[in-house]
Amino acid sequence: MEDDLHDASVMPRDLTFHFLQHITKKFSNDRIIGHGGYGVVYKGVLDNGREIAVKKLYPKHPEIDDDKQFKNECINLMRVQHQNVVRLLGYCHEISHKIWPYDGKYVLAEVEERALCFEFLPGASLDKHLSDESSGLGWHARYKIIKGISEGLHYLHNGSKDPIYHLDLKPANILLDKSMMAKIGDFGLSRLVDSTKTITTKDIRGTPGYMPPEYIDRYKITAKFDVFSLGVIIIQIMAGREGYSRCGDMSSQEFINLVHHDWLKTRLTTMSSRTTHEVKICIKIALRCVEADRVKRPTIAEIIDELNKIDTVNRSLIDQVTYSRSKQEFD
Template sequence: MALANKFERASATARKFTLEYLEQITNNFSEEHVIGRGAYGVVYKGVLENGEVIALKKLCWRPDTNDTEFSTEFNNLMRVQHPNITRLVGYCYHQGHELIEHKGEYIFPHVEERVLCFEYLKGGSLDKKISDESCGLDWHTRFKIINGVSLGLHYLHNGSKDSIYHLDLKPANILLDKNMVPKIGDFGLSRLFPSAQTIITNKNIGTRGYMPPEYIDKGEITSKHDVFSLGVIIIPIMAGDEGYFKSAHMSSQEFLELVHENWRKRLQATMLSHTSDQIETCIKIALRCVEVDRNKRPTIAEIVNELNKVGTREEFT
């Protein structure tokens, strides 16, 4: 009940929906409204009475379900408002009893339906957009995505007194609006840390491939966890799906030269000098982000500062 009371006191910035209303706008959460699936639930598309299209994340219910992920995501999203973070529109926390058949008997177990409602983003998730550098997104769009994700992460780490570490940053959790502006989403595994410190956990959560080695080997969590994940994201944005594999089998200089040359070939005469600087800066940032030694990785503030330098530079040559 304590958690239900917490949601009752939620800020007016998040609208409280009834389960009946959400069932109505999704045709009882029908398959035709499904737009995504994940380990913790199913995402549906619905339209509010004012015409706003929303995405509804309905968490799976099981008898052993607890509220940790729902509560964590809700509370952390209530703390953040930023152009590069998915906007929470509302929520539903429904408690009741449901008639089900169990071992030949009809029972009325206590069930909880939990739904988080977000702005609907037409561009879909970043993992559907990443492709070889020779095709797909143009360089301007890729740089905008890298910069936007970095700004969103910077806000999470430094935007308030307490830092929020995402801990599951990956292309599938980065959504794009109709103008290809990236927004970080899925805060189910995120954690709030009151100070910059190292936390030790004995449980690995997240997505393999985006976890830093100190977390896999020793369960250590710091702000450099998200920075490592950011580097793993930037590399395929720069060099396609095979980029991370290539980078692991080359020296940093060889990889930089390869990616830079591939972009030079693609852009040819349209590759201005500030574009060349942006490409080189992004490659160098990504490679530093995935350093095994976390002390060699940049902070997100340093990354944003470096991107600002090349992102705002005027082209005179």
């Protein structure tokens, strides 16, 4: 079974709570690697030494339908398999009855345990890598993360007949592997939708700062919800944690010039003219994504087209350099 957990061709497994206790040392505090809105994430170590992430959901809240979050994340992730989406390895939903002391008596109480198991990603979440300083991740790593998130979102929106809207994209829900490849995680608020419809919800659930105005003001959900969140994330990747609030105080062109100037100032000795062009393109994409009018925002497919043009230009330049060097060696 342990080998099956890491086999991409095998469907996520139904796991026992006893097994999860075993691999997490009974969910000990020293195995905690993160906290989410709906549970605590632990590192699980299998008997063969491989590692997985185990998200143990919080006990049910009487006023919140948190079973919906569990079902959303489990069922929606069952449908997806993409290098930029965190892979679901298994799940656990067990109900047992135990005798507990209560008010001087013993009572039979129902105990419900819910957990989800994912591939373990040693790079932690993106929010751990963001800062307000221009130092830290270089442009190549940042661009790779931007492209990876965009590819994952493109797959969710267009990879099957029924799109999946994530609805809670933020740096804490973007996980990184050892090579800094970005993977979208935490699908607790995600929805499988009919792409022809605009959804109207009854309440606001999500993370302030990443929700578009039409959702906050009119409870409207479309594919442009995730695009808005992506724009905020790209701005933070390029201009630090406070980047989005800074861009609200100036025109688009002023912000583009500011971020471009910051990158030139700190990376002058290492940034090529091609890189500065890439920086400008990504800032422009991000600013279009956070337009207040959702109609003006690009689709994720249009964003991928623009990023692919950057890659095409880069491949062409690399081919030219390779050809030039080969020609010099031949001559």
